[in-house]
Amino acid sequence: MDTDDERPTRARQTLVESLRERGHIYTTRVAKAMAAVPRHEFVPDAVRDHAYADEPLDIGHGQVVTAPHLVAQMTELLELRPGQTVLEVGTGSGYHAAVLAEMVGPENVFTIERIPELADAARAALERTGYGDVTVVVADGSGGLPDHAPFDRINVTSVAPDVPGPLVDQLADDGRMVIPLGPRGGSHELVLLTKQDGRIERTNYGGVRFVPLVGAYGFAEEE
Ligand code: SAM
Numbered sequence: 001m002d003t004d005d006e007r008p009t010r011a012r013q014t015l016v017e018s019l020r021e022r023g024h025i026y027t028t029r030v031a032k033a034m035a036a037v038p039r040h041e042f043v044p045d046a047v048r049d050h051a052y053a054d055e056p057l058d059i060g061h062g063q064v065v066t067a068p069h070l071v072a073q074m075t076e077l078l079e080l081r082p083g084q085t086v087l088e089v090g091t092g093s094g095y096h097a098a099v100l101a102e103m104v105g106p107e108n109v110f111t112i113e114r115i116p117e118l119a120d121a122a123r124a125a126l127e128r129t130g131y132g133d134v135t136v137v138v139a140d141g142s143g144g145l146p147d148h149a150p151f152d153r154i155n156v157t158s159v160a161p162d163v164p165g166p167l168v169d170q171l172a173d174d175g176r177m178v179i180p181l182g183p184r185g186g187s188h189e190l191v192l193l194t195k196q197d198g199r200i201e202r203t204n205y206g207g208v209r210f211v212p213l214v215g216a217y218g219f220a221e222e223e
Pocket of ligand 1: 063064065066089090091092093094095096097112113114115118139140141142157158210211212213214215216218
């Protein structure tokens with residue numbers, strides 16, 4: 001029988017196997033990263049029992065941690081390699097930032113969150129789980145992080161009405177950006193942008209649903 005300490009590890013392995021079987025994970029690197037990061041450490045106690053179900057979970061302030069199959073899909077599309085610099089817009093719980101950190105090294109990950117309380121909780125969880133070198137910034141991430149640009153990879157975890165111009169400018173050549181696009185509410189498209197010789201190519205990866213990117217290059221704050 002599993003002990004209390006082993007149970008999350010076992011549940012995490014089962015989740016990763018299921019994501020592989022369903023085709024959401026198709027590289028060993030992403031499988032290893034998602035098998036390594038303890039999602040239960042990033043979510044509030046109230047939802048901890050569901051940490052290894054393939055569903056988004058409430059993290060407070062009207063926000064959620066993204067469902068694991070979407071974390072897998074976005075991470076696969078980014079084609080991450082050790083040493084690349086990554087910008088994440090929308091830290092939320094810090095879970096996806098930890099997965100990115102597993103793949104490129106924590107010191108290469110910059111993540112921006114507009115809600116200070118979520119950024120504080122994410123910072124604490126990242127510290128506790130060994131990813132304390134991830135840089136968590138409280139700001140409107142729709143304008144990116146010009147002081148640390150360019151980024152090899154950009155992961156946007158909330159839906160934008162259009163691709164924010166500053167994020168395109170801050171993407172390095174040969175860079176890849178994953179971003180959900182669409183109207184507030186309704187259904188959204190997961191989009192991969194690649195940059196080569198300054199030119200942007202766009203590929204759609206189907207219907208998804210995300211919370212809005214609220215900011216200067218996103219949606220207005222709701223009244
Ligand atoms: N990656 C997260 C995780 O692993 O928990 C999930 C992110 S959640 C789906 C989207 C996050 O984007 C929310 O925490 C929200 O507050 C944040 N957000 C929305 N607009 C933002 C903006 N302009 N700048 C930074 N963060 C923003």
